Amino acid sequence: AQSVTQPDIHITVSEGASLELRCNYSYGATPYLFWYVQSPGQGLQLLLKYFSGDTLVQGIKGFEAEFKRSQSSFNLRKPSVHWSDAAEYFCAVGTPLGNKLVFGAGTILRVKS
Amino acid sequence: ETGVTQSPTHLIKTRGQQVTLRCSSQSGHNTVSWYQQALGQGPQFIFQYYREEENGRGNFPPRFSGLQFPNYSSELNVNALELDDSALYLCASSFTSGRLNEQFFGPGTRLTVL
Numbered sequence: 001a002q003s004v005t006q007p008d009i010h011i012t013v014s015e016g017a018s019l020e021l022r023c024n025y026s027y028g029a030t031p032y033l034f035w036y037v038q039s040p041g042q043g044l045q046l047l048l049k050y051f052s053g054d055t056l057v058q059g060i061k062g063f064e065a066e067f068k069r070s071q072s073s074f075n076l077r078k079p080s081v082h083w084s085d086a087a088e089y090f091c092a093v094g095t096p097l098g099n100k101l102v103f104g105a106g107t108i109l110r111v112k113s
Numbered sequence: 114e115t116g117v118t119q120s121p122t123h124l125i126k127t128r129g130q131q132v133t134l135r136c137s138s139q140s141g142h143n144t145v146s147w148y149q150q151a152l153g154q155g156p157q158f159i160f161q162y163y164r165e166e167e168n169g170r171g172n173f174p175p176r177f178s179g180l181q182f183p184n185y186s187s188e189l190n191v192n193a194l195e196l197d198d199s200a201l202y203l204c205a206s207s208f209t210s211g212r213l214n215e216q217f218f219g220p221g222t223r224l225t226v227l
Contacts, residue, residue: 043203043218090155099169100146101216103155
């Protein structure tokens with residue numbers, strides 16, 4: 001069965017600093033991987049996705065993620081964090097038939113000025 | 114283009130009651146998925162509907178049921194509510210074309226069971 005682990009429950013970074021959120025997945029085949037962001041009281045917004053091809057994926061809002069098959073990881077990065085990036089971030093893996101997403105528990109990002 | 118909408122925004126019920134949550138899918142989408150997000154957790158897949166039929170189900174009891182209508186909107190019904198059913202219920206729509214496609218999420222319905 002698929003599973004996703006986000007080791008960091010909370011992360012605090014200073015505005016302008018770089019960010020890396022960790023995600024490890026368990027899946028038997030080539031995974032479909034996603035990063036979503038959720039602001040308080042809001043639904044989920046897709047930041048980026050990986051289906052195949054280039055392992056470095058660019059997303060919205062200046063985010064990128066790198067798929068590393070050998071480490072079963074799909075870490076999210078941003079070179080310079082803005083205060084508006086404070087939110088909860090979820091990594092998810094999709095099944096090949098497309099009928100469900102399996103989410104990690106999320107990482108809450110706090111940005112200090 | 115209208116995004117995914119859900120109603121109501123908030124709902125308070127008591128244990129043992131029944132509840133119906135509604136979701137309107139994004140224009141052009143034919144698939145609706147429902148997720149339960151308990152406080153402090155990631156969303157958990159409940160089930161998915163494609164062409165008005167259930168197309169996959171997560172580890173939820175039968176008192177969680179759903180419908181999809183010809184216009185691809187959907188309902189989630191929960192019978193015999195329990196305290197642990199308190200959560201944010203998210204609906205996501207997508208277009209199924211034989212491979213995984215992006216799911217677009219609505220803002221959710223916050224259900225509180227007292």
